Amino acid sequence: MSDKLAMFGGPRTVHRADVTADRIGWPVVTDAEHAAVRGVFDKGLYTSNDAGRGEVSALQRDWAQYVGVRHCAAVANGTAALELALAALDLEPGAEVLVPALTFIGSAVPIAQRGLVPVFVDIDPDTYTIDPVAAAAAITPRTRAVIAVHLHGLPCDMAALRSLAERHGLHVIEDAAQAQGARYQGRRTGSFGAVNATSLNVVKNLPTCGEGGLITTDDEDLYERVVLHRQFGEDLRAGRERDYLSRVLAGNAKLSAVQAAFTRCQLARLDADSERRDTVVRGFLGRLAELPGLRVPVCPDDRTHAWHILRLRFDPEPLDAVGVASGALRAVLQRALRAEGVPVQPYQIVPLPGQPAFRRTADPTRAYRVEDHPVSAAVIEDSVTLQRWHLNPACGPVLDACADAFEKVWANLPRLLPVARSMDYRPPWHAALALEGAA
Incomplete structure (x- = not known):
């Protein structure tokens, strides 16, 4: 396998021919x-x-x-x-x-x-x-x-x-x-x-x-x-x-x-599907957890996880990315991973109090502000999600290829960090606030 990133002209890691309906199609219809x-x-x-x-x-x-x-x-x-x-x-x-x-x-x-x-x-x-x-x-x-x-x-x-x-x-x-x-x-x-x-x-x-x-x-x-x-x-x-x-x-x-x-x-298959999904998702996340600066989902011991969406956060500090905004790092890694064939994407680009619909219809005595919810804003800023592919319990081989792609991107971080440093970056919810201002 070539080590050259797909975004720089190298081959994709996750091949379209391997992402078949029997592996990632959802729902499974019998x-x-x-x-x-x-x-x-x-x-x-x-x-x-x-x-x-x-x-x-x-x-x-x-x-x-x-x-x-x-x-x-x-x-x-x-x-x-x-x-x-x-x-x-x-x-x-x-x-x-x-x-x-x-x-x-x-x-x-x-x-x-x-x-x-x-x-x-x-x-x-x-x-x-x-x-x-x-x-x-x-x-x-x-x-x-x-x-x-x-x-x-x-x-x-x-x-x-x-x-x-x-x-x-x-x-x-x-x-x-x-x-x-x-x-x-x-x-x-x-x-x-x-x-x-x-x-x-x-x-x-x-x-x-x-x-x-x-x-x-x-x-x-x-x-x-x-x-x-x-x-x-x-x-x-x-x-x-x-x-x-x-x-x-x-x-x-x-x-x-x-x-x-x-x-x-x-419903008759829900528990069996959930158990199989739990096994393959935990295996996938276990590989990703080995990568520095990559924060995988947690599941406290007193509960189980349905793994409907997988949210992955990126931390510049363990990557020696001093001076790189977390959002800029996320944007560059998202681009690199998508080029490799991993369909990572945001899940919501603005906390709900920043949604134009709520800000326009808000109680006049109440001001909805994104900055009042710093954890929600930070999570949106530094994370991407993987959705739907992993719902099919037969997705194991595809998730293995996705993990290969993450490892390839991490091996190329020295080439990506300068790109993140040079970005003219704005948080994603600024677009929503700009839409509100233009209305």
Whole structure:
């Protein structure tokens, strides 16, 4: 193998011919999924209004049993799941909800959609999940709930968050969209909060053939309110004649039976796929951890990791890169790795308080500022992510080639550091702030 970097004209390390669908394709679709979807057509029960006899009801029972809760309601997508969870809590308009500053915007949009105020909280620098200490500092007399986002597949410190919530009378809502199957102190994610949400988007560890979401709770009243908000506020429990009376103002967030049938097949393999993925991902990260200045994800001993996204941070100091901005180093390494065939990319380029949509619609008494969340900003600045390729448990040979590429790039660091030093670099969120200023 040539040691010359691909970005300087050398050969790629990860060859396109080796990155095949059977190794990195996701979701993995088998004969079981085809048969299950055909079964929906044969049965003719297409929606969640199936009197308990269709695939949606079956998925709800399966997921509740798997997570270890009493109730599950299937809905149209993960964002709808969070919004309906908030709706079920019936928080007063203007109430504040804590949410991490680093997450997908879908974790925070439902807060604003319910007429509530998102309060962004910085993250822990090791787990990338909400920092309980920062959350405690953000609580005011108007705070009513905290959304625990299990970012990248790692559960939050639920003991600390639940203790905080109990002291202040707050509701806990889990956003487990990236952590299906993960455990914290032996319990599944989705079983800790008053009401919890996950996503079945096609790129998730537990996917459907498109979009979907699941809401879990042990509270009978919360469950009934979720179901009431799922379809126009109507009471559609099995055994009742439809009266077309809307008890609350609500939209339509039903899941289709085709999507439920597909997900039930995926759920049957979730634990086996998770175990195989854990083995290959840990092997890959073990090789990367040997490289100086490369910080791989951690998984505390009291929890398991779903490995939905792999975030890798770069530290200039161990690389003798004095005077090189961490963001400039990240940008050069990202370019070199992509040239070698490794599809690293950012996951979010701005903390949520820097998103133009939030800054334009913010409570006039509240100023959302990126600089108030230094850990989130630093993580975005110095890291890249690897997404989707590793979800397929057969990805081992591809991850081995990716590790070869990392080692090749590190062997060429003396050629890359001058490039990083000479860059006219600006943090990625400056583009978002510039967009706001131009509007």
